[in-house]
Amino acid sequence: MEERQVYISGKMVPESQARISIFDSAVMLGDTVTESTRTFGHVPFKLEEHIERLYKSFKVTRIDPQCTADTMLKITQDVLAANLGLMGPGDDCWIVHNVSRGLAIAGADPTVQLGSATVMIFTQAMNLLPWADYYTGGCHAVTPMSRAVPSQSLDARIKNRSRMAYTLAEMEAKLVDPLAQSVILDVHGNVAENKGGNIFLVSDGVLKTPTTANCLAGLSRQVALDLARDLGIPAVETILQPYDLATADEVFFTSTPYCIMPATRFNGMLVGDGTVGPITKRLLQAWSELVGLDIAGQAQAQRAAS
Amino acid sequence: MEERQVYISGKMVPESQARISIFDSAVMLGDTVTESTRTFGHVPFKLEEHIERLYKSFKVTRIDPQCTADTMLKITQDVLAANLGLMGPGDDCWIVHNVSRGLAIAGADPTVQLGSATVMIFTQAMNLLPWADYYTGGCHAVTPMSRAVPSQSLDARIKNRSRMAYTLAEMEAKLVDPLAQSVILDVHGNVAENKGGNIFLVSDGVLKTPTTANCLAGLSRQVALDLARDLGIPAVETILQPYDLATADEVFFTSTPYCIMPATRFNGMLVGDGTVGPITKRLLQAWSELVGLDIAGQAQAQRAAS
């Protein structure tokens, strides 16, 4: 079977040979910024915006990618083009950028970029199985005991690959339920974000989500806010606390792969009446229309075929 | 010229071919724990203790290395043996362990270790040039504006490779002086640690260093405390603040490669009279005796030869 092609610092290589030195700062220091988008019907979603945010991450981390955003876009489109033929007609794929500061020599100053950045761009098949059932049944949202890294330590808006804190927090949530999805709190106990997504609730018809003062400014998060505005659903960005989630009518997560993942339990309690709520459904429907593809249906088709 | 050999998950490979998949959790998530020790006169320093701490990191991060600490020690000794012949008689080397949770598949649950951990063990030539001059002239210690990641987000005692926060903090310190060494504060404004070392001061004859409530429990830190005890120098672990460093008689860092790095300036002010102080010198002398090697002399010899 033909392999996917991966771009690494100027070269296209088959996925199985996509390897980097163990002395790369990606491995040695987690010194990597990243973006992830996906295709809908084989068309990349908001790719320009993702690349624009990638360049914000470059700026703040002072990584020099040594190419312009336009070039980065062009390369990305080439990577996608090289792999489109490998996807089935109903399937879609991730498009991921990982860019590290390049080689890190032991004992050298890690803040100085010694040479070329390591640019990794790849696609991966969208495996939607983990979320397929959540569109109808909802998932279990759980707050871990650890707290999100505060902005004055590392701003969550720098989309990066130093993710150990998130992985450990997710593990804590999964102590409660192996299928739990984390709702990480910040050091003040306010709701921040999921390990890889943003969190919304609906209360008395109003859509609410934390401000970006303590979480990633997710592009999917912005889509949900934009769709709400278009649908006439009032939406606010504000401080939220576990009490808000526990007493909400609806709760859902947003992220690139699944768009919207409803949560019907929170820390063991039912959210609302324990079913996916009407505003969540309207937003998911509008999202499907926006991208021209039945989002839940695609995942459920994968489930059926698996 | 012959290459160093690196151990990666069961195989010895030449350094130039030491590569891992870009889909490894080391790259995708910074999900790697680590240890670094060095040789003194070609003999590894406190290797057992480093491996013991590595297994603490495994435990807390729930990474399964799939081998015992004894096996890990044996492999490490083999790696060192394979590379000893490549070192000059006056030179020494790093011994580094990086162990990730193994492959990370996009969209899969990152908290589940899907297969084998990726075990990377390598040596690297000790490049002591960055520190050679500091043994006599001292370095410039500078506090960055960002704060250390708090323990309730990710405990600093988990020696890990999700280091972006440290790299960015070090960059901030280097805005003040390109050769500055960071003194990172915690979220309360107390002194925590250097990006890769611990911090000590001497005030009125008493050696002081932060407790491990906000910093790595460095093995070199422990050596300094042990040597002080042996030399009859009173030593305390306590809360320290920038005021303490600004008014100290002596300041130094400890870390594996350089053992002790005196600081003679702090945020642009002289530390004491701006020279390396007597207690710092006594500790460095005792350390050299402990390891049977003139620590500063080795670095200065590298400098002379460079």
Next chain:
Amino acid sequence: MEERQVYISGKMVPESQARISIFDSAVMLGDTVTESTRTFGHVPFKLEEHIERLYKSFKVTRIDPQCTADTMLKITQDVLAANLGLMGPGDDCWIVHNVSRGLAIAGADPTVQLGSATVMIFTQAMNLLPWADYYTGGCHAVTPMSRAVPSQSLDARIKNRSRMAYTLAEMEAKLVDPLAQSVILDVHGNVAENKGGNIFLVSDGVLKTPTTANCLAGLSRQVALDLARDLGIPAVETILQPYDLATADEVFFTSTPYCIMPATRFNGMLVGDGTVGPITKRLLQAWSELVGLDIAGQAQAQRAAS
């Protein structure tokens, strides 16, 4: 069957008739301070110290008990005497004081004690079944996501009955394991206390427990520290964090009913090798000698008889 006698504000009444007005500040405001001790072999343990601490709580909460500590002691002894005959020879009992500010009238100033305090003193059969198995198998210690009430809100050393925060935190721990025992963190993420006990760990032969800056100054906690001193076990009161528990050799709780409850799991990880450790055993043994009764044996006898 004969009923236990309960003291309520000057009268002895049978337990089934021990009732207070729903307008009492105990019910209306949780405005109650409390002490709990137990008997060992029918002899009350440190009763004077408990009453002394009760009077500290009176002072800080400005509740006027309208009797001296000596009188309170005398009444307590009378309550015990009235109920001793109801205990089997191998059994023991709780001795509990609950004292509220008395009647609270809706709309009245709750800070003014309108009349007599409501003094409730009762014994209850020690049901040791919940802990019987933990002496040998250890319990599962789990950190909830909520944080202990900080001292600047309500000092944990005021032993009081406004305990909802503790109950909810315990519920969160039990989401992980229905038999979990909570390890509540403070707002800085440091280990504070269990919902009704203190926490200790052993690391490299040193016994450690948090200072009372964020937890109850438990009398059992003090017994453990005193026994350690007598046994020559080094003991320190210091900041502890989840990392310390996760990497400890031994962990246990202390509280009045069970004295010492070993924990052999922490957040799903084994503590040490997952068995009750030697220092825990020595302390429990010394405690049994101190009180002249096989503490674990008593619980296990209850278990056998149940």
Next chain:
Amino acid sequence: MEERQVYISGKMVPESQARISIFDSAVMLGDTVTESTRTFGHVPFKLEEHIERLYKSFKVTRIDPQCTADTMLKITQDVLAANLGLMGPGDDCWIVHNVSRGLAIAGADPTVQLGSATVMIFTQAMNLLPWADYYTGGCHAVTPMSRAVPSQSLDARIKNRSRMAYTLAEMEAKLVDPLAQSVILDVHGNVAENKGGNIFLVSDGVLKTPTTANCLAGLSRQVALDLARDLGIPAVETILQPYDLATADEVFFTSTPYCIMPATRFNGMLVGDGTVGPITKRLLQAWSELVGLDIAGQAQAQRAAS
């Protein structure tokens, strides 16, 4: 004289016999949630909303009331009906719900509801004397030194009876002035709430009150915001600090019994010119119209009759 009837867990009893076991979790643990509303002209005010909020408290505290909200409403109406005849024509009454988790057995797991919840529903005569003078003269608002319990310890929106922290804070305020009304700050020093009410200020014509991130979402608070909207008074929910109160033109509290209590002094300083301000008066006037009763007049009539 005929007594008021109280509902306790299925039975109507005369007030003087309204008693619960001292082993109830209400007494043993302050494990009680609550609501308080009042009548205006013998008609209950927003009773459905209060019961709705009570059920939110049940949910978050995982207390099972073992009856539906509709049944709870019906019972409450019955309690009111049973007591209406005892009120004078110009008088009104409190309607209070206190619901605990039921019996708490010493040593048993407090998180498990062992049997029936203890449901207490009662009315009490509205004693408006404490506030009668404040409608015209204003009260003295004072900030205590203790801080409100933070949301990550116990969310203020859970209306509960573990109120010791509030009682002690109120005592601190009364050290300054025996008639002081507390303005409790949160742990960041921002204005939170009164021991039993919410706080508003008027500055340059804008009505301001803290968001519910650090205080009870008072129903009276919502009435004030709704009336302001109806009257065209701009209103914002925002962070407030003591400086805002010290420099405000008007300050007032809201709560069920008094609706609006103007404050004309703050920490010993005059608020504005030291008289009750025009916006406060307009809101109180509108509130009186809303409920069809001269709110201040009713209190002043009580005063005159006393």
Next chain:
Amino acid sequence: MEERQVYISGKMVPESQARISIFDSAVMLGDTVTESTRTFGHVPFKLEEHIERLYKSFKVTRIDPQCTADTMLKITQDVLAANLGLMGPGDDCWIVHNVSRGLAIAGADPTVQLGSATVMIFTQAMNLLPWADYYTGGCHAVTPMSRAVPSQSLDARIKNRSRMAYTLAEMEAKLVDPLAQSVILDVHGNVAENKGGNIFLVSDGVLKTPTTANCLAGLSRQVALDLARDLGIPAVETILQPYDLATADEVFFTSTPYCIMPATRFNGMLVGDGTVGPITKRLLQAWSELVGLDIAGQAQAQRAAS
């Protein structure tokens, strides 16, 4: 050359003789509140508003100025009138109020105002040289490592002369660049204020500045917000963090002397493309129109003449 006249507590004196006792609370305790405005074309700017804010500071600090705001205004106008003749036609001047609590006797209670406040009112020539180049080239904004004094310690809105914390923070910023302008963060790591001004950014066409919860409610800050409203530029007051400044399109400071000071670098990174941005220019242009004077031109004329 004729000297400027200064007002000190009832007398006009030449500037060179404007002296106060070293026992004044201004010297002994920094117990001074202050205001600073300037003239534009010899006309004082928002003098009434400055005096109104001065009286807010009097109120909060309980300093009794012993004269009304109207009298203070009249005196200030007299001081200005006395000095107008000394200014060149193109020049302008500061108008500064410093009012201390008066004499402080060693050992006496500093909270009791012993006699007359010390009222100092003076003008000073506007030296615009420090800012002249920034209108076109922009300055370098740098975050110091120290944090702003929190509101619960001393509210930044009390415009006062206990400014050591600000001076030391400014020094830290100048370690990075001798011409740096400080961007002081609060204790949570959020952007607060400059040592003597407020901070704005422009992102995607929206003007943003911190709320006054952590900074001075600058009158120039309000001018900028008012001008934005008039120009149809959307503006929000919100939490800002260093990430926001690092990724902003434009950044500028506002303060009395310079009105708007563009920043084109932030912590060594370019702001936007490193030039003064279009919205900054529009606001400065509108400000010039508001005050009838080319603000940048005046500074540049000084530069040319110097």
Next chain:
Amino acid sequence: MEERQVYISGKMVPESQARISIFDSAVMLGDTVTESTRTFGHVPFKLEEHIERLYKSFKVTRIDPQCTADTMLKITQDVLAANLGLMGPGDDCWIVHNVSRGLAIAGADPTVQLGSATVMIFTQAMNLLPWADYYTGGCHAVTPMSRAVPSQSLDARIKNRSRMAYTLAEMEAKLVDPLAQSVILDVHGNVAENKGGNIFLVSDGVLKTPTTANCLAGLSRQVALDLARDLGIPAVETILQPYDLATADEVFFTSTPYCIMPATRFNGMLVGDGTVGPITKRLLQAWSELVGLDIAGQAQAQRAAS
């Protein structure tokens, strides 16, 4: 009557003419560091140590006094000598240093010392009346609602004259009692310091005082610790909270003028039995012996003569 002589920047002037420019940074910015000692029997107490600490303040604030510590000592002795003749035989005096950064020009960079520091050295008659009664009756210690400035904003160990936060906190304490002495808490609610002194308590025979992590490292504080050591009284520096003071057996303040000021009430509650305790008396007695003067007697003699 002859006047005291004051030293100002090189000149001795009579006290009534001791004045500085209103443009001095002392007035403009509170940019002054300070020391205060006193004489006992006309002999200065620990003058060298005070000057040593003054030079630490110079270092941290980067004020250049332009003379050595030896010269500063010599000048100080001259000032004292010039004024000794004006003291009665039983009287003593303050010796105060105030040193500012010198002239501050409006608009100029305040971090640059433009010229000479302004050195003010003066003596003042010790007015001991405020404390005379406290030696026998004790004072009333009260916690204000504001919090001490945290170290990351301005370290309390920099003895400085930007004291507005302290003055306002003292005012808050005096709302409770016009004679109250403040016990200022830090932002975590821990006991920090008095506006001009340190705080001690005695509990179960152990002397306790906060560490210097949140308060001035008072020289009188050190004397108390040294005397305790000499007297065999165990003493610890640790975190203290209001609960500790409320339940202490004894409480006292230390500061230069009064040495020890017992507190017999705390927030309206009696400390211990409300009398000055035995350890307080022993320490005061030892202090009197150390300085060769009956400290309380001197104050009481002043009282008798007044």
